[in-house]
Amino acid sequence: MDVRFKIAWRYLWGKKSHNAINIVSGVSAAAVMVVTAAMICVLSVMNGFGKVIEGMFSQFDPDLRITAKEGLCFNADDTLFSSLQSMDRILVYSEEVEGTVLVEYNDRQLPAVIKGVDAQFEQLTHIDSIIVDGKYAVREGDYYCTVMGVGLSNLLGVGTHFVSPLHLYAPKRTQHVNMLRPENSFNRNTCYMAGIFEVDQVQYDDRVMLVALPLARQMFDYDEHTVTSIALKIDGQGKDFRRIKKDIQRLLGDGFVVQDRYEQQADFFRILKIEKWLTALLMVFILLIASFNVIGSLTMLILDKKNDIKVLHDLGADNSLIQHIFLLEGWLISSLGALLGTLLGVAVCLLQEHFGLVKLGDGSQYVLSAYPVHVALWDIVMVLVAVLAIGFVAAYYPSRHIHSNEVHS
Numbered sequence: 001m002d003v004r005f006k007i008a009w010r011y012l013w014g015k016k017s018h019n020a021i022n023i024v025s026g027v028s029a030a031a032v033m034v035v036t037a038a039m040i041c042v043l044s045v046m047n048g049f050g051k052v053i054e055g056m057f058s059q060f061d062p063d064l065r066i067t068a069k070e071g072l073c074f075n076a077d078d079t080l081f082s083s084l085q086s087m088d089r090i091l092v093y094s095e096e097v098e099g100t101v102l103v104e105y106n107d108r109q110l111p112a113v114i115k116g117v118d119a120q121f122e123q124l125t126h127i128d129s130i131i132v133d134g135k136y137a138v139r140e141g142d143y144y145c146t147v148m149g150v151g152l153s154n155l156l157g158v159g160t161h162f163v164s165p166l167h168l169y170a171p172k173r174t175q176h177v178n179m180l181r182p183e184n185s186f187n188r189n190t191c192y193m194a195g196i197f198e199v200d201q202v203q204y205d206d207r208v209m210l211v212a213l214p215l216a217r218q219m220f221d222y223d224e225h226t227v228t229s230i231a232l233k234i235d236g237q238g239k240d241f242r243r244i245k246k247d248i249q250r251l252l253g254d255g256f257v258v259q260d261r262y263e264q265q266a267d268f269f270r271i272l273k274i275e276k277w278l279t280a281l282l283m284v285f286i287l288l289i290a291s292f293n294v295i296g297s298l299t300m301l302i303l304d305k306k307n308d309i310k311v312l313h314d315l316g317a318d319n320s321l322i323q324h325i326f327l328l329e330g331w332l333i334s335s336l337g338a339l340l341g342t343l344l345g346v347a348v349c350l351l352q353e354h355f356g357l358v359k360l361g362d363g364s365q366y367v368l369s370a371y372p373v374h375v376a377l378w379d380i381v382m383v384l385v386a387v388l389a390i391g392f393v394a395a396y397y398p399s400r401h402i403h404s405n406e407v408h409s
Contacts, residue, residue, distance in 0.1 A: 007325050024300060028293035029337040035290050036341025036387050037348065039283045043379040044349045046276040048372030053201075053272070054261065059126040060199050061261050062094070062231035064245060069257050073097075077225035080252055084230075089244050092233035094120040097216035099228070103209070104167040105156045112152055114168065114209045116216020124233050127197065127210075134160030134195030138212040145194035151206035153196050165190040170219040187219050284386055291334070291394035298330040299398045326399040327392075334391020338384055346380070349373045 068074040076095055085093045097116035102109055117138065121127065127136050127147075137145045146166065153159065158166065169186045176185075191211060199205055217226065236244050241260075249258045262269050302309075309322055351357055356370030 024293065024297045025333055028290075028297045029333050029340070031290035031293050032287070032334050032337025032387060032391065033341035033344060035283065035287045036338050036383060037345035039280060039287070039383045039386075040342060040345030040375070040380060041348055041352075041373075042279055042283060043276065043383070044345075044373040044375045045371050046272070046279065047374035047376050047379065048353075050269070050272050050276075051374050052368065052372050053268070056199050056201055057261055057265055059130050060197075060204060061264050062092075062124050063234040063241070063260065064232040064248065065259050065264055066230040066232070066248070066252065067228070067257050067259070069255055072099075073222060073226050073228045074256075075225050076227045076230060081230070083251060084248065087244075087248070089235045089240070090232055091235050092120050092124045092231075094118055094124045094231045094233075095213060095227045096229045096231055097213060097220065097222060097227055099170065099216070099220050101219055102169040103152075103156060104169070105158045106164070108156050110152070110155055112148070112209050113207045114146075114211050114216055114219065116211050116213040118213045121210075121231075124231055130197045130199055131195050132198045134193065136197075136210075137194040138210055138215075140192075140194070144189070144191040144212055144215045146191045146209045146211050147195040147197055148193070148209040149205035149207065150196050150198040151202065152209065153193075155206070158193055160193050160195060162193055165192050168215075168219060173221045187221065189215060189219060191215065280382075284390070287387060287390055291390050294330050294333050294391060294394040295398055297333060298326060298395055301329065302326055302398060323399045327395050330395025330399065331388070331392050334394065335388060338387040338391070341387070342380060342384060345383075346375060349375045 084090065095118050098113060100111055101114050103112045122136065131147070132150060134147070136147055138147065139145055156166070168189045168191065172185055172187055197204075197210075214224075216222075217224065232248075234241055234244055245258055245260060249256075252258065259266075312322055312325075352371060353373045353375075358371050360368055360370060
């Protein structure tokens with residue numbers, strides 16, 4: 001073991017001439033420990049919320065969605081898409097048509113997004129798990145049905161047991177507006193309520209209606225081969241999933257965009273990531289303040305060990321060796337706090353994950369009863385690197401001022 005480390009280790013645990021130095025050193029390590037544990041807990045909670053929201057989206061969004069790079073729609077009756085359907089790792093291939101319509105029920109009118117889906121949609125998503133009233137059905141016999149978000153149904157004042165139809169209106173794409181008879185410039189259709197879903201995301205719950213694919217095509221004047229997107233369910237995870245995604249993109253070429261679930265909700269996950277790292281940055285500032293304890297502790301230790309420094313210098317130790325001893329001493333204080341803080345933070349997160357110790361409100365007002373956590377190894381590594389780096393800088397400041405002339409004065 002290096003002599004510098006041996007002496008620094010001895011100074012860390014050895015008795016000082018003044019008891020206050022031991023207390024300040026303990027407080028310094030405790031401050032670093034608390035901030036380290038807090039950083040791990042905060043990042044893990046942010047990860048937990050991200051996982052919860054990802055799970056909500058996964059109940060509605062497909063594994064992959066294909067859209068045109070330019071324009072709103074494209075023709076799916078193409079050899080490219082025939083080749084796509086024949087790929088081994090594609091479990092479900094589903095066509096979709098999406099657009100905005102005006103929905104009318106009794107005296108209430110609201111804009112809504114209708115998503116026309118085919119018979120494969122049930123296999124594509126976990127739609128049954130988010131139905132809170134009624135059932136999933138977009139067609140029953142000769143009648144079109146709809147399954148809409150819970151927020152939209154509340155705004156329209158419609159329920160699954162109501163027998164009156166909803167009226168849908170969309171401008172005709174292929175005609176100019178007739179100023180004399182403007183009502184003739186709209187495609188009109190009706191559908192009946194079958195079910196209500198709840199994703200706990202406003203962009204779905206307050207806006208989206210699921211309808212049969214033929215109904216959506218009628219509303220927007222599309223033929224039987226026109227779609228706005230193609231949704232896929234993939235047999236693969238991790239590296240396999242990414243490889244399949246690349247293969248599909250290579251097959252379709254630059255005219256199409258292939259998006260996974262994160263890319264389909266890119267803005268939302270980007271905001272979530274920004275919030276996470278802004279929170280981590282605030283914790284780093286708190287750590288910087290806590291590191292002043294290390295500076296104070298090390299400065300007091302240097303003063304306390306002035307005679308030892310003189311002896312080391314007389315034995316032939318140069319300024320560099322003596323500075324390294326106290327640099328290691330300060331860094332050991334930060335390292336001890338970082339190690340204990342990591343263990344404490346991980347332990348608290350595991351307890352929260354398994355027992356839900358910290359509740360969200362009274363546990364009944366939210367989707368979750370307790371704060372979700374997900375401990376990521378990469379977050380722990382980043383926290384340790386940040387804590388040890390700041391601890392090194394904090395120890396470097398007082399140790400670099402040790403000079404032989406100060407010792408002999």
